[in-house]
Amino acid sequence: xxxxxxxxxxxxxxxxxxxxxxxxxxxxxxxxxxxxxxxxxxxxxxxxxxxxxxxxxxxxxxxxxxxxxxxxxxxxxxxxxxxxxxxxxxxxxxxxxxxxxxxxxxxxxxxxxxxxxxxxxxxxxxxxxxxxxxxxxxxxxxxxxxxxxxxxxxxxxxxxxxxxxxxxxxxxxxxxxxxxxxxxxxxxxxxxxxxxxxxxxxxxxxxxxxxxxxxxxxxxxxxxxxxxxxxxxxxxxxxxxxxxxx
Amino acid sequence: xxxxxxxxxxxxxxxxxxxxxxxxxxxxxxxxxxxxxxxxxxxxxxxxxxxxxxxxxxxxxxxxxxxxxxxxxxxxxxxxxxxxxxxxxxxxxxxxxxxxxxxxxxxxxxxxxxxxxxxxxxxxxxxxxxxxxxxxxxxxxxxxxxxxxxxxxxxxxxxxxxxxxxxxxxxxxxxxxxxxxxxxxxxxxxxxxxxxxxxxxxxxxxxxxxxxxxxxxxxxxxxxxxxxxxxxxxxxxxxxxxxxxxxxxxxxxxxxxxxxxxxxxxxxxxxxxxxxxxxxxxxxxxxxxxxxxxxxx
Numbered sequence: 322x323x324x325x326x327x328x329x330x331x332x333x334x335x336x337x338x339x340x341x342x343x344x345x346x347x348x349x350x351x352x353x354x355x356x357x358x359x360x361x362x363x364x365x366x367x368x369x370x371x372x373x374x375x376x377x378x379x380x381x382x383x384x385x386x387x388x389x390x391x392x393x394x395x396x397x398x399x400x401x402x403x404x405x406x407x408x409x410x411x412x413x414x415x416x417x418x419x420x421x422x423x424x425x426x427x428x429x430x431x432x433x434x435x436x437x438x439x440x441x442x443x444x445x446x447x448x449x450x451x452x453x454x455x456x457x458x459x460x461x462x463x464x465x466x467x468x469x470x471x472x473x474x475x476x477x478x479x480x481x482x483x484x485x486x487x488x489x490x491x492x493x494x495x496x497x498x499x500x501x502x503x504x505x506x507x508x509x510x511x512x513x514x515x516x517x518x519x520x521x522x523x524x525x526x527x528x529x530x531x532x533x534x535x536x537x538x539x540x541x542x543x544x545x546x547x548x549x550x551x552x553x554x555x556x557x558x559x560x561x562x563x564x565x566x567x
Numbered sequence: 568x569x570x571x572x573x574x575x576x577x578x579x580x581x582x583x584x585x586x587x588x589x590x591x592x593x594x595x596x597x598x599x600x601x602x603x604x605x606x607x608x609x610x611x612x613x614x615x616x617x618x619x620x621x622x623x624x625x626x627x628x629x630x631x632x633x634x635x636x637x638x639x640x641x642x643x644x645x646x647x648x649x650x651x652x653x654x655x656x657x658x659x660x661x662x663x664x665x666x667x668x669x670x671x672x673x674x675x676x677x678x679x680x681x682x683x684x685x686x687x688x689x690x691x692x693x694x695x696x697x698x699x700x701x702x703x704x705x706x707x708x709x710x711x712x713x714x715x716x717x718x719x720x721x722x723x724x725x726x727x728x729x730x731x732x733x734x735x736x737x738x739x740x741x742x743x744x745x746x747x748x749x750x751x752x753x754x755x756x757x758x759x760x761x762x763x764x765x766x767x768x769x770x771x772x773x774x775x776x777x778x779x780x781x782x783x784x785x786x787x788x789x790x791x792x793x794x795x796x797x798x799x800x801x802x803x804x805x806x807x808x809x810x811x812x813x814x815x816x817x818x819x820x821x822x823x824x825x826x827x828x829x830x831x832x833x834x835x836x837x838x839x840x841x842x843x844x845x846x847x848x849x850x851x852x853x854x855x856x857x858x859x860x861x862x863x864x
Binding site for chain 2: 334340343344370374377379381520521523524526
């Protein structure tokens with residue numbers, strides 16, 4: 322078998338999978354999104370749903386694929402026509418995080434294991450512009466790229482039975498926010514009071530694959546203030562359109 | 568509006584339709600009836616739409632009371648349904664009068680049965696679907712004292728006999744039909760042969776998210792970079808555990824995906840209870856030309 326990417330193949334009776342090189346890489350994400358938008362434009366939304374992970378694109382046919390070979394050929398020619406190189410600029414979302422000890426259950430553990438002061442952890446975590454690769458695991462759970470190596474830390478051996486909604490955590494090379502209470506094994510460093518996934522809105526989240534995310538630290542008082550605004554429904558997500566400055 | 572009162576909830580009953588589409592990009596599971604075939608037949612008998620919401624009943628049925636006249640149909644596992652004190656049959660139009668109760672008895676075959684009601688259950692509608700899912704919809708399973716809303720329906724002419732045929736053979740079949748998954752060819756030939764030859768027991772860990780097999784498949788496959796998974800994806804863990812993802816599964820995963828069940832395979836597996844034995848039969852997806860295009864790349 323040769324290893325020429327992208328690989329395109331059926332995945333059961335209702336989906337076709339397109340895979341690029343298995344790496345977490347922004348260039349691959351760009352290629353993937355270029356193809357994704359082409360495929361989305363080509364099909365009727367009610368019939369086909371296109372979703373991506375780090376290096377793969379899933380084309381899902383709501384009522385099944387009638388002619389697998391025909392669909393594979395169609396997708397191949399769409400891919401060949403994809404103009405890759407026009408960078409897709411998403412948006413940058415700014416999310417407040419309270420890194421107090423009350424929320425940051427594992428700050429001290431990371432501080433000890435990774436030989437960093439808590440201030441250093443916070444500044445390393447708030448410095449990068451994280452790339453949003455995709456959502457998965459739980460509704461609204463963001464897979465982010467760009468965590469500083471100094472913050473990489475293994476998961477808990479015994480996962481916690483309940484992690485609070487909004488908890489910001491680190492697991493191996495990844496960082497993310499729990500969009501709803503759930504069991505979980507990540508090391509928790511803070512809490513984000515902002516709802517960026519709302520099951521009652523369409524679409525349920527403004528953030529999508531290809532966007533950027535930046536965290537900024539807030540005090541407990543600011544956190545409480547933002548929480549109240551969120552509850553009252555008048556909190557506005559801080560967002561900036563990107564035109565290549567990142 | 569008419570309602571069904573839940574007198575007893577049964578083991579696990581949940582409202583489902585054909586699932587939630589258009590939200591994979593937000594990490595929202597598809598959900599939907601575990602056995603699409605039986606759910607569709609139940610709706611078809613009543614001349615409902617295929618996507619109308621039905622009640623999925625697992626192993627032990629609930630006891631329900633209807634507040635107004637309607638028609639119902641039951642398809643899937645045979646759980647010995649009774650209206651008031653009378654035994655009734657699966658796969659037929661059943662007339663309900665105000666005050667009637669529906670209950671279930673001994674499980675004769677299968678694992679899940681579907682209760683359809685004329686024009687579907689009028690329950691919570693969220694993200695283009697009525698399928699219940701933990702953490703997303705307000706409810707995820709029937710509980711005592713709950714009420715399910717529906718629109719009453721009364722027909723003056725006698726009930727016409729439906730010509731819908733339910734092919735029940737798959738309820739007892741041990742063969743789970745599958746296609747090669749994306750990582751199937753990373754298994755060596757001996758492992759692939761073993762995968763086909765082994766009779767796998769259905770483990771105790773089986774629910775709407777996943778069904779685990781008892782027998783392990785020893786392997787040295789590397790984990791994959793987190794990628795898409797679907798209902799029917801068979802994952803292989805480093806410890807050799809085969810996990811068949813079902814309707815409520817997550818949208819992405821990191822274990823190698825060695826098989827992808829056909830819709831028939833998913834329906835068949837959805838009708839198995841812990842301790843039963845199954846076998847995977849792998850068929851190639853397409854004709855030779857396209858198989859070459861799809862698999863040898």
